[in-house]
Amino acid sequence: MIKIGKIELPNHPLLLAPMEDVSDPPFRRLCKMHGADMMYSEFISSEGLIRDAMKSKMKLDIFDYERPVGIQIFGGDEEAMALSAKIVEAVQPDLVDINFGCPVKKVVCKGAGAGVLKDIDLMVRLTKAVVNSTHLPVTVKTRLGWDDESINIDEVAERLQDVGVQALTVHARTRAQMYKGHSDWTHIERIHKNPRLSIPIFGNGDIDSPQKAKEYKERFGLDGMMIGRAAIGYPWIFNEIKHYLATGEFLAPPTMADRLEAAKNHLIWSMEWKGERLGIVEMRRHYTNYFKGIHGFKAHRQRLVTEDDPLNLMRIFDEIEDFYKDYVIEQL
Numbered sequence: 001m002i003k004i005g006k007i008e009l010p011n012h013p014l015l016l017a018p019m020e021d022v023s024d025p026p027f028r029r030l031c032k033m034h035g036a037d038m039m040y041s042e043f044i045s046s047e048g049l050i051r052d053a054m055k056s057k058m059k060l061d062i063f064d065y066e067r068p069v070g071i072q073i074f075g076g077d078e079e080a081m082a083l084s085a086k087i088v089e090a091v092q093p094d095l096v097d098i099n100f101g102c103p104v105k106k107v108v109c110k111g112a113g114a115g116v117l118k119d120i121d122l123m124v125r126l127t128k129a130v131v132n133s134t135h136l137p138v139t140v141k142t143r144l145g146w147d148d149e150s151i152n153i154d155e156v157a158e159r160l161q162d163v164g165v166q167a168l169t170v171h172a173r174t175r176a177q178m179y180k181g182h183s184d185w186t187h188i189e190r191i192h193k194n195p196r197l198s199i200p201i202f203g204n205g206d207i208d209s210p211q212k213a214k215e216y217k218e219r220f221g222l223d224g225m226m227i228g229r230a231a232i233g234y235p236w237i238f239n240e241i242k243h244y245l246a247t248g249e250f251l252a253p254p255t256m257a258d259r260l261e262a263a264k265n266h267l268i269w270s271m272e273w274k275g276e277r278l279g280i281v282e283m284r285r286h287y288t289n290y291f292k293g294i295h296g297f298k299a300h301r302q303r304l305v306t307e308d309d310p311l312n313l314m315r316i317f318d319e320i321e322d323f324y325k326d327y328v329i330e331q332l
């Protein structure tokens, strides 16, 4: 069992990555149904939370059925981070996670996200400010370092543990890599073997199949894995990996009916949570992902992304189901 404060996770848990504009409550609900052991909110700006910005506040929405769930914050100012951790505490997530990995310019420029990879003292001060302001367990998600010449995850991990961080997730890329090149998990393996470190260390980056998950679990031996992009439009990845790790066999791939049900639920829950109009519009970018590789889906997708009326959308889903009723999806 893996413990983070009072949170108890199964051995080698699979975590859903925090993803802006993706890991909202409707998507998290699907991932939970399909085996995610712990999940995180999208990152929330500490300054936005303090300003009471509507968009930031909405990201604080969590539901009991998704527990354990963490809320992720980012920022470059100690006071703002401490205050926002208190705001987060009020909605009672299971933990607060700090983002020190976001490579996006608008975040890095403010000395937040991966920006602090260049200034470990600041990173430690920001973390300490959060740890001291909340009773919740504090975890961190970060990258290997700023660039290849400045990989500093060894020092970062020790110093974060020393100020009270209770788990660390490392995306095995540098800031300079953004999302390109390959993720190098050997660095995470090294810190996991560091006898000074006792907190759980989770690996992240490029896990996109049961085989890869098994290979990485055996090769790098970490405490668990976090999965991001591979879950977008494919929440089944969690149970598929778990089943393969446990039995060495593949689960049958989701059928067309499974995919339609997931996409329809995603749409319905999005409308419920975001409001009808926004729910419909923001769901449009997800259809491609749910039906990747489905022969002839383009025309159906076109209908889904141009329809504004929820009842008509449900009708289109029924028609698509009927169209594909004899369609068989091969194991990839």
Ligand SMILES: Cc1cc2nc3c(=O)[nH]c(=O)nc-3n(C[C@H](O)[C@H](O)[C@H](O)COP(=O)(O)O)c2cc1C
Residues within 6 Å of the ligand: 017, 018, 019, 020, 021, 022, 041, 042, 043, 072, 099, 101, 102, 141, 171, 204, 205, 206, 207, 226, 227, 228, 229, 230
């Ligand atoms: C659309 C998108 C949004 C993301 N937003 C966040 C975020 O809010 N916080 C964060 O820590 N990482 C964020 N990330 C990074 C992911 O959490 C993860 O570290 C990265 O995608 C690598 O994992 P993967 O290869 O499994 O996708 C985001 C990634 C994507 C693709």
